[in-house]
Amino acid sequence: MLQKHPRKYSLRSLWILLLITLRSRSVITLALVIVIPTSITTVLILGSEVVQGRVSEVSDIVTGTTVVARVTRTSGVEGHIIASITDATISNGEDSVEASVVVTEDVSDYLKFFKTRVIKSLSKFINTSIGIELAQTLKVGIGDYVTVCLSNSCKNLIIDSIHSCRCILDYSLLVRSNLSVGPALVFRELPREVIAFGILASTSGDLSKLMYTLSVMTMISYIVLIYLGFRRLTSSIRNDVFLIHELGISLRSIRSHFAIVAATLSLLLSLYGTALGLVITHLSIWVLRFLDVYLPLRPTLPYPWLALLSLMIAAIALPVGYITSRSWEYGG
């Protein structure tokens, strides 16, 4: 009968093997060594999701204002301004500082773009404008000369404007010229949350990377224990396996079926562990309320990660199940 219907008996033995395994007391031990690391791993991963969520929240708080940012893309960028900027030694003959020299085609446009106030100016047409802090440091004013030294050459410029913005431009010298002192830099107005998000995302990315590393370490630390769990399971169902073998199914087939059972069982247990980790995380968020910490987030597990974790456990269980069932062939 077995020779006539090998597939039918094969499936039946697979099913019986699954039932035997589930009924065995040792499946609880196996459950422990799979559920615990998967739930801890899930909590760690969800922890990083919570951090990422906070990043989005915090960066939303800073909406409504804009900043000027340097952009690298020059084509198709509307509402931008271009300048070349370098550091130079600026002196009044007696005293000197190192500060930025901004060279641009239209100083007035540049000041307007950066919302910088012109405090004093000889005319509307500005050739050289000095920041108020720089002017005070060098003790210069409208009509005074400053010497600007770049690399090996120096040039005298007459100041015809003083500007103020409570920003770095207060320590800068703006010069009207078509010449360039360095690569052309493009500046554009962007919503402030772009910068906020950039800063926070970079930081939270570091924390997420750490959480993922720790979750991998947790899984690795349990590999030996998972092996031992399967050893115990195969030992406990040995007698039932020999009964199936006496019905005519080869030990080799039984071992292959057990590997499939092991993978299936591990997949189910890892899903259970993941669900448990999700419950623990949500419970922890709820408990934090009593410590006056309110997190409106309800993190959900990223599905690619869920699939990866479960498949990884199943992939480990498949060969481990097959290897540990070797003991049946030795009668031990």
Place this chain on the structure above:
Amino acid sequence: MGAEWLIATSKCLGLRTIAVIAASVLLLAIALTLISGYVMSLYSFYDELTLPENVRDRAVVFMGFSLAPFTSLIRISTIDSLISNVSSLISDVGYEVITIALVENESVIVRGVDKDFLRKYVNYSVIDGTDINDRCYACAWVGEGLARDLNVGVGDVITLHSLFSRTPFILRVKGILRIQEPYDYEVIVPYRLGQLIRGTSGDTASIAILILKNGVSLSEVLSKLSLPSTKMPYLLEKVFIALKRLGKKVEASTYRYASEVLIERLGIPRNTLIAITLAIVFIASIGSYIVGLVPFILNKEELELIHEQGVARRKIKLTIALIGIATITVAYLIAKPLTYALSNTLYASVLHHRLSLVTDISVDIAIPTFISLFYVLGLIMGDVSED
């Protein structure tokens, strides 16, 4: 019979069983030490950023009372008036402005420093370029570690975007510094430039570092400042003073850890964090239950034999327990230095600052204790004649 049962049971176990127990415990202990160590290190991370390594045991730090790190400011005039009573105990005061900025699309810490204070109290050397110049408003100096991470060198131009300034900062890297923590992974700028990046000016700073004179204790300074040190029953090694403005008055509170200033605003004191860490260690140790079953898995027949020869189950289990606990202890002692070595290769960092493992004595005791506890539980539940 004497101790013959002890020897007989020990011989049954064999090297393979002990090796399996040791390997399982080693891997588990490494994972638990890493998890607890990094969780604790995140808590002390802010401490390391606010106190220079050199002066950690003889400095008091004043900082603002804020929810988010690197956002609080203090008034220099407030500090001056607060410390006027203790001027005889202090040798120096330094101010720094600390903020996080986006530098070439990476979040880094930017620190505005007083060059003279840095020279005096922080060990550093200029390995490339020139030394810090207070009169440069377009210059930046980069710690060696960060320069490597960002792949920048002397002469490079970096763009810095700050949350507190509408305009970007175009700065030239003037020097690479070989400098102690926490500066080695930061962008260092002159103090005034640091204020501009932080969006502040004049009388403000992020932190004030008071350097105490030789022989002056922290408790002495706190008591002269009329600040309670009763909150810290431990031997005072370092202290942070957080200033909170309440109307016209400034209230000062003392803390042992900088992060407590932030975390307490969230209502999570350090002890709660330790309790959570211990809970994680406890749950993760449950897997060692199966380690207790290892002898009954690998040496079932040998143990059945000596049991049939007259050795009681109780004595067999006692022997296995003693050997197991000894193995667990040795494995944990080996795991600890291995974990530290592994953490150096894992390269965990926040804001480019390397996270180093921080342990607490309670966690150090808890790990082998919990593992042993569940090992013994597994041993009790297992049986020599079990199928």
